[in-house]
Amino acid sequence: xxxxxxxxxxxxxxxxxxxxxxxxxxxxxxxxxxxxxxxxxxxxxxxxxxxxxxxxxxxxxxxxxxxxxxxxxxxxxxxxxxxxxxxxxxxxxxxxxxxxxxxxxxxxxxxxxxxxxxxxxxxxxxxxxxxxxxxxxxxxxxxxxxxxxxxxxxxxxxxxxxxxxxxxxxxxxxxxxxxxxxxxxxxxxxxxxxxxxxxxxxxxxxxxxxxxxxxxxxxxxxxxxxxxxxxxxxxxxxxxxxxxxxxxxxxxxxxxxxxxxxxxxxxxxxxxxxxxxxxxxxxxxxxxxxxxxxxxxxxxxxxxxxxxxxxxxxxxxxxxxxxxxxxxxxxxxxx
Ligand SMILES: Nc1ncnc2c1ncn2[C@@H]1O[C@H](COP(=O)(O)OP(=O)(O)OP(=O)(O)O)[C@@H](O)[C@H]1O
Ligand SMILES: [Mg+2]
Numbered sequence: 001x002x003x004x005x006x007x008x009x010x011x012x013x014x015x016x017x018x019x020x021x022x023x024x025x026x027x028x029x030x031x032x033x034x035x036x037x038x039x040x041x042x043x044x045x046x047x048x049x050x051x052x053x054x055x056x057x058x059x060x061x062x063x064x065x066x067x068x069x070x071x072x073x074x075x076x077x078x079x080x081x082x083x084x085x086x087x088x089x090x091x092x093x094x095x096x097x098x099x100x101x102x103x104x105x106x107x108x109x110x111x112x113x114x115x116x117x118x119x120x121x122x123x124x125x126x127x128x129x130x131x132x133x134x135x136x137x138x139x140x141x142x143x144x145x146x147x148x149x150x151x152x153x154x155x156x157x158x159x160x161x162x163x164x165x166x167x168x169x170x171x172x173x174x175x176x177x178x179x180x181x182x183x184x185x186x187x188x189x190x191x192x193x194x195x196x197x198x199x200x201x202x203x204x205x206x207x208x209x210x211x212x213x214x215x216x217x218x219x220x221x222x223x224x225x226x227x228x229x230x231x232x233x234x235x236x237x238x239x240x241x242x243x244x245x246x247x248x249x250x251x252x253x254x255x256x257x258x259x260x261x262x263x264x265x266x267x268x269x270x271x272x273x274x275x276x277x278x279x280x281x282x283x284x285x286x287x288x289x290x291x292x293x294x295x296x297x298x299x300x301x302x303x304x305x306x307x308x309x310x311x312x313x314x315x316x317x318x319x320x321x322x323x324x325x326x327x328x329x330x331x332x333x334x335x
Pocket of ligand 1: 086087088089090091092093094109111184196197198199200205206208246247249258259260
């Protein structure tokens with residue numbers, strides 16, 4: 001079964017039953033080990049589902065995946081129900097959930113990452129440089145076997161890296177929330193899911209800024225607020241890494257920055273100036289279109305140098321975004 005086909009399963013299939021996906025049958029059909037594992041998840045979820053039911057009508061396979069991903073979060077009373085899907089993304093889907101007693105707000109957002117094999121990888125290597133991988137508790141990897149597996153890129157090592165990607169998002173939310181950056185409040189990370197404050201209400205989810213047209217006054221205010229946030233992040237030694245009007249939510253006149261797995265630590269990554277400049281430029285593109293006068297390069301330079309960083313020669317963005325290892329060498333050499 002191709003990856004696309006399996007993806008379709010996640011999205012659409014509503015008429016499979018557990019028997020059809022039983023591991024034995026799959027193996028007979030020469031399915032990959034990974035798919036057998038996915039099937040096991042499905043079967044296991046059938047059991048979990050007896051204990052945890054939710055309102056959201058998911059497609060069958062998606063339901064299995066959700067039950068498996070959220071079982072621990074539900075068991076620990078972070079959520080009591082899944083109400084609806086907010087958005088299905090390439091690497092994760094976000095769901096609106098009713099909070100459990102462990103949460104101090106009525107609604108929460110669960111960002112549930114797809115299994116690694118079905119994740120549409122962003123070009124993540126450029127962001128990982130200089131980052132120590134984290135384990136499922138968000139601590140730096142310490143087991144030598146895990147470290148070796150990551151270095152050797154074994155299949156298990158790839159799982160560990162995937163978990164680290166998720167842990168970076170959660171840890172970053174914690175750090176930035178604590179520092180007063182406008183990010184959702186992080187509640188929990190269990191398995192492949194992150195639970196955080198929901199931006200929106202029962203009926204509507206906050207739109208991304210890119211979908212919003214602002215009056216000039218408000219545009220100026222939100223531009224200032226965005227710059228304030230970028231500055232605060234730098235003070236915490238963090239660059240968002242994928243900042244743009246797509247990853248800033250707008251609700252009741254306020255902004256919330258989201259989507260942090262690719263966060264970059266300025267001093268550890270040789271491409272950090274490039275990445276920072278790109279973030280600031282994209283933000284300025286949006287606000288310029290709303291009538292705010294801003295110059296991305298000038299602003300990025302001011303913010304960057306005010307935190308003691310040097311503006312260095314930029315790496316050609318073609319190489320920065322390159323997937324091919326030989327292209328990556330061009331900038332990795334600068335380490
Ligand atoms: N805390 C939240 N409250 C409300 N909506 C949220 C929240 N977090 C994420 N969303 C919604 O889910 C979408 C996807 O979230 P996010 O950007 O974190 O994931 P992603 O996998 O990177 O998705 P994409 O590929 O679309 O960027 C957001 O664009 C937003 O619509
Ligand atoms: Mg996003």
